[in-house]
Amino acid sequence: MARSLVVAPQWIGDAVMAEPLLAELAERGETLTVAALPWVAPVLRAMPQVADIIELPFAHGRLDWAARKQLAATLRGRFERAYVLPNSIKSALVPWLARIPVRVGYQGEGRWLLLNRRLPNPRDERPPMVAFYGALAGDGGVAPDARPRLSLPSATVLEALARAQVRRGAYWVFAPGAEYGPAKRWPTEHFAALARQLYSQSLQPVLLLGSGKDGPVCDEISLLAPGACRVMAGKTTLDEAMALIAAARGMVSNDSGLMHVAAGFDIPQAAVFGSTSPDHTPPHSPKSRVVWLKGELGLDCMPCFARECRYGHYRCLTEVSPERVGAALREVLEGQPAPAR
Numbered sequence: 001m002a003r004s005l006v007v008a009p010q011w012i013g014d015a016v017m018a019e020p021l022l023a024e025l026a027e028r029g030e031t032l033t034v035a036a037l038p039w040v041a042p043v044l045r046a047m048p049q050v051a052d053i054i055e056l057p058f059a060h061g062r063l064d065w066a067a068r069k070q071l072a073a074t075l076r077g078r079f080e081r082a083y084v085l086p087n088s089i090k091s092a093l094v095p096w097l098a099r100i101p102v103r104v105g106y107q108g109e110g111r112w113l114l115l116n117r118r119l120p121n122p123r124d125e126r127p128p129m130v131a132f133y134g135a136l137a138g139d140g141g142v143a144p145d146a147r148p149r150l151s152l153p154s155a156t157v158l159e160a161l162a163r164a165q166v167r168r169g170a171y172w173v174f175a176p177g178a179e180y181g182p183a184k185r186w187p188t189e190h191f192a193a194l195a196r197q198l199y200s201q202s203l204q205p206v207l208l209l210g211s212g213k214d215g216p217v218c219d220e221i222s223l224l225a226p227g228a229c230r231v232m233a234g235k236t237t238l239d240e241a242m243a244l245i246a247a248a249r250g251m252v253s254n255d256s257g258l259m260h261v262a263a264g265f266d267i268p269q270a271a272v273f274g275s276t277s278p279d280h281t282p283p284h285s286p287k288s289r290v291v292w293l294k295g296e297l298g299l300d301c302m303p304c305f306a307r308e309c310r311y312g313h314y315r316c317l318t319e320v321s322p323e324r325v326g327a328a329l330r331e332v333l334e335g336q337p338a339p340a341r
Contacts, residue, residue: 001029001030001031002029002030002031002080002081003030003031003033003078003079003080003081004025004030004031004032004033004079004080004081004082004083005033005034005035005075005078005079005081005082005083005095005098005100006018006022006025006032006033006034006035006082006083006085007034007035007082007083007084007085007086007091007092007094007095008034008035008036008037008040008044008085009040009085009086010037010040010060010086011040011179011257012039012040012043012238012257012258012260012261013256013257013259013260013281014085014129014133015036015040015043015044015257016043016148016150016257016260016261016263016264017129017130017133017148017260017281017284018085018133018148019047019148019149019150019264020130020133020134020142020143020146020147020148021083021085021133021134021136021137021142022034022047022049022050023047023049023142023146023149024134024137024141024142024146025049025083025137026049027049030081031051032049032050032051032052033050033051033052033053033054033078033079034050034052034053034054035053035054035056035094036053036054036055036056037055037056037058037060038055038056039238041053041055042237042238042239042242043150043238043242043261045239046150046151046152046242046264047150047151048151054071056071057071058090063090065093068090068093068094068097069097071094072093072094072095072096072097072098073097073098075094075098075100076098076099078098079095079098079100080100080101080102081100081101081102081103081104082095082098082100082102082103082104083104083105083136084103084104084105084111084114084115085105085133085136086108087105087106087108087109087121088108088109089108089109089110089111089114092105092108092111092114092115093114095114096113096114096115102116102117103115103116103117104117104118104119104136104138105117105118105119105136106118106119106120106121106122106136107119107120107121108121119135119136126277126280126305127280128279128280128282129280129281130142130146130147130148130284131144134146147263147284147285148260148263148264148284149264149266150242150246150261150264150265151265152242152243152246156239156243157243157246157247159243160236160239160240160243160244160247161243161244161247163240164207164230164232164236164240164244166205166207166244168247169247169248169249170204170249171204171205171206171207171248171249172195172198172202172204172205172206172207172248172249172250172251172252173206173207173209173244173245173248173250173251173252173262173267174191174194174195174206174207174208174209174221174229174251174252174253175208175209175210175251175252175253175254175256175258175259175262176188176191176208176210176214176217176218176221176253176254177210177211177213177214177217177218177233177254177256178254178255178256179211179213179256179257180276180307181306181307181308182307182308182309182314183274183275183304183306183307183308183309183314183316183317184254184255184256184274184275184276185217185254185274185317186254186272186274186317186320186325187314187317187318188217188220188221188224189224190318190320190321190322190325191221191252191322192220192221192224192225192229193224193225193322194252194322194325194326195221195225195228195229196225196228197322197326198228198326199225199227199228199229200228202249204249205228205229205230206225206228206229206230207229207230207232207244207248208221208222208229208230208231208232208233209232209233209236209241209244209245209258210233210234210241210258211233211234212233212234213234214233214234215231215233215234217233218231218232218233219231232244241258241261242261242265245258245261245262245265245267246265246267248262248267249268249333250267250268250269250270250329250332250333251267251268251269251270252269252270252271252272252325252329253269253270253271253272254271254272254273254274255271255272255273255274255276255278255281259271259283260281260283260284262283262285262288263283263284263285263287263288264284264285266285266286266287267285267287268287268329268332268333269283269285269287269288269289269329269332270288270289270291270325270326270328270329270332271283271288271289271290271291272291272292272317272320272325273290273291273292273303273316274292274302274314274316274317274320275302275303275304275305275306275309275316275317276303276305277292277302277303277305278290278292280303286338287332288332289328289329289331289332289338290328291320291324291325291328293316293319293320294316297315297316297319299315299316301316302316
């Protein structure tokens with residue numbers, strides 16, 4: 001049985017989309033240890049095929065050469081294979097320094113020396129990410145219909161519900177943040193309007209989840225939807241946020257890491273896309289509905305993948321009405337088939 005080290009992506013959504021690759025590797029008998037940055041590690045813990053996790057001590061954006069050498073020294077002789085999912089040179093250093101015999105990854109940033117089984121960089125600069133990671137398995141990659149799946153122990157979910165003082169399936173979750181920038185954020189007033197609607201219809205609260213950086217946006221939504229929302233951004237760990245998502249009645253979000261978490265748990269959700277493309281990073285779940293108005297708006301700039309709208313109008317997001325997103329969520333809750341995009 002091969003012992004393999006997997007260097008995980010640094011973002012939550014990418015980590016979720018790597019799950020089908022890990023499932024494929026485990027299925028063929030590889031024992032997986034995943035090296036991940038601390039803020040991504042909880043996502044990997046929700047994947048049963050991961051045998052162990054090494055939390056990387058490196059600072060984001062820094063080489064940390066001495067720390068990488070020190071870690072690599074502790075890994076020598078422990079693994080037969082390494083899979084390097086990020087494309088950076090830094091991410092491939094530890095497997096190379098650890099002298100792991102087989103080191104697999106994309107060519108990336110000119111990693112001729114660091115990797116000895118290299119896939120050519122895809123011609124499409126933004127390929128579908130599940131297939132992109134899955135190709136590292138070789139032999140055709142993962143199955144075309146492979147999709148990420150996450151799971152948590154029941155006790156973990158029950159503890160999070162008790163702390164939040166909510167019951168399973170008796171609340172909604174919104175994830176209104178987007179780390180990348182405002183071109184991925186649906187307007188706060190739209191989130192607030194939908195929160196008011198859901199609360200008035202169900203009398204069930206809307207939990208606003210996210211990081212501490214999302215606090216101001218969540219506070220604004222809560223002020224615009226009096227009594228409907230509970231601001232929990234920055235007040236939960238990622239483990240707790242994942243547990244609350246896993247037990248929610250439904251979720252509304254931007255294209256974000258928590259969107260992919262909800263898809264991994266098969267939670268009914270409506271996901272709003274603006275500057276990014278659901279062809280690149282869709283939520284992989286039959287209970288997901290994507291609201292993306294590229295065809296209707298006729299904006300040649302979609303998708304621009306920019307952090308801010310170069311024209312300043314953000315029409316790809318502002319023209320997505322709360323009614324439209326509410327209808328998408330209602331469709332999946334009622335089990336209606338997804339419309340063709």
